[in-house]
Amino acid sequence: MTTENLKIIKLEVKDVRFPTSLEAHGSDAMHIGPDYSCAYVILKTGKGTEGHGLTFACGRGTEIIVKAIQSLSHLVVGQVAVDIFKDFANFWRNLTSEPQMRWLGPEKGVIHLAASAIINALWDLWAKLLNKPLWRLLVDMDPEQLISTIDFRYITDIITKEEAIEILKNQQGKKEERITKLMAKGYPAYTTEVGWLGYSNETIVDLCQKYLDLGFTSFKVKVGQNIQNDINRLKIVRNTIGYDKQLMVDANQVWGVEEAIEWMKKLSDFKIYWIEEPTSPDDILGHATISKALKPLGIGVATGEVCCNRVMFKQFLQADAIQFCQIDAARLGGVNEILSVYLMAHKLGVKVCPHSGGVGLCEMVQHLQMWDYVSVSGTMKDRVIEYIDQQHEHFVNPLVVKNACYQAPTAAGYSTTFLSETIAKYEYPIGSEWELMFSQGLFPDPRKQK
Numbered sequence: 001m002t003t004e005n006l007k008i009i010k011l012e013v014k015d016v017r018f019p020t021s022l023e024a025h026g027s028d029a030m031h032i033g034p035d036y037s038c039a040y041v042i043l044k045t046g047k048g049t050e051g052h053g054l055t056f057a058c059g060r061g062t063e064i065i066v067k068a069i070q071s072l073s074h075l076v077v078g079q080v081a082v083d084i085f086k087d088f089a090n091f092w093r094n095l096t097s098e099p100q101m102r103w104l105g106p107e108k109g110v111i112h113l114a115a116s117a118i119i120n121a122l123w124d125l126w127a128k129l130l131n132k133p134l135w136r137l138l139v140d141m142d143p144e145q146l147i148s149t150i151d152f153r154y155i156t157d158i159i160t161k162e163e164a165i166e167i168l169k170n171q172q173g174k175k176e177e178r179i180t181k182l183m184a185k186g187y188p189a190y191t192t193e194v195g196w197l198g199y200s201n202e203t204i205v206d207l208c209q210k211y212l213d214l215g216f217t218s219f220k221v222k223v224g225q226n227i228q229n230d231i232n233r234l235k236i237v238r239n240t241i242g243y244d245k246q247l248m249v250d251a252n253q254v255w256g257v258e259e260a261i262e263w264m265k266k267l268s269d270f271k272i273y274w275i276e277e278p279t280s281p282d283d284i285l286g287h288a289t290i291s292k293a294l295k296p297l298g299i300g301v302a303t304g305e306v307c308c309n310r311v312m313f314k315q316f317l318q319a320d321a322i323q324f325c326q327i328d329a330a331r332l333g334g335v336n337e338i339l340s341v342y343l344m345a346h347k348l349g350v351k352v353c354p355h356s357g358g359v360g361l362c363e364m365v366q367h368l369q370m371w372d373y374v375s376v377s378g379t380m381k382d383r384v385i386e387y388i389d390q391q392h393e394h395f396v397n398p399l400v401v402k403n404a405c406y407q408a409p410t411a412a413g414y415s416t417t418f419l420s421e422t423i424a425k426y427e428y429p430i431g432s433e434w435e436l437m438f439s440q441g442l443f444p445d446p447r448k449q450k
């Protein structure tokens with residue numbers, strides 16, 4: 001393999017959207033009628049191997065992320081992939097600290113989502129070049145090499161490079177045994193499918209039953225629009241699944257701090273394992289207040305799906321503001337930054353239960369959580385990966401959930417390569433399905449709007 005072959009010769013990016021708003025899939029108290037979408041990056045090498053990576057969005061605005069990716073592409077195109085991997089932390093810092101573009105963030109918002117898609121594509125490329133699933137690439141790296149991918153700027157007050165290496169070294173001896181267990185059983189999943197806000201009572205009962213039959217023991221329901229509706233819906237769910245199953249609720253940021261506490265006190269009879277995103281995702285001390293108030297009720301606080309970077313996660317962890325750390329594979333700046341959050345959470349004894357769903361998020365987080373099990377925390381106890389049964393059919397190597405457990409991926413890469421027909425159908429606005437829906441009047445054609 002010559003170095004020249006591994007030069008990244010092209011970065012393509014596509015706006016891919018699915019019309020999920022038509023069925024209220026994904027509806028919550030804040031995001032009414034999302035069209036699940038992604039900005040999808042394809043990195044082409046001289047050798048022919050491609051890296052495919054994405055970041056998630058809810059429809060309108062995906063075009064802005066696409067533009068940001070195009071504006072960052074000069075930092076990737078022309079680089080030799082193995083040189084990036086040799087000094088990945090430095091590459092990551094250059095990408096996220098581009099001297100002029102960093103003003104748009106830094107390390108947050110559209111510009112960080114764009115960085116995430118590029119970084120995720122690079123990890124997919126790396127894993128494909130080594131013919132390994134991403135989790136295995138991470139697990140097989142020696143501690144020093146893995147830690148060399150992380151930019152420790154801003155987090156050494158909570159974890160140093162040396163401490164991180166030590167954590168990984170301490171787990172080395174148990175790796176093989178854990179890999180065997182993981183390959184045999186998989187990793188426990190929970191379902192959010194039963195309680196989107198737009199669903200009818202009958203649909204909720206049917207879905208609870210469906211997931212019970214599939215072996216699920218952990219369920220999550222959206223709340224936050226109307227207290228009486230929440231009580232009614234939770235009664236329906238508890239009556240169907242019973243009180244021996246795990247039940248979480250998710251408010252998707254709608255409440256103020258006091259409102260969150262009062263609302264959750266009214267729901268506490270339903271034995272709630274965690275309240276997710278009770279308030280503004282940026283309000284670290286507000287989460288700490290909620291967390292303290294709900295502790296006596298046995299309700300934990302979870303957040304992270306829009307927590308934009310490792311610095312905010314560091315503070316959530318330091319402030320004892322969350323009991324469940326919900327990293328998101330496409331919100332943080334890709335794998336490198338996520339690894340640092342896992343290590344900080346481990347050091348401070350907070351469980352990581354990744355956010356998932358959307359487009360490709362389940363496909364990605366399974367790799368990260370499996371790495372955590374084998375190489376960092378060494379346990380699956382009280383940890384679950386969110387599972388939403390949507391958009392998996394569009395991937396070449398979709399996830400496999402069996403007996404309510406994610407099965408360890410075996411195909412090379414980060415599981416984020418779309419089928420070519422998916423792009424042909426759902427690229428926005430030129431895909432064949434979109435053309436059809438415009439002609440049927442289901443959606444306005446953006447090309448005809450001023």
Ligand SMILES: [Mg+2]
Nearest residue numbers: 250276277305
């Ligand atoms: Mg959520």
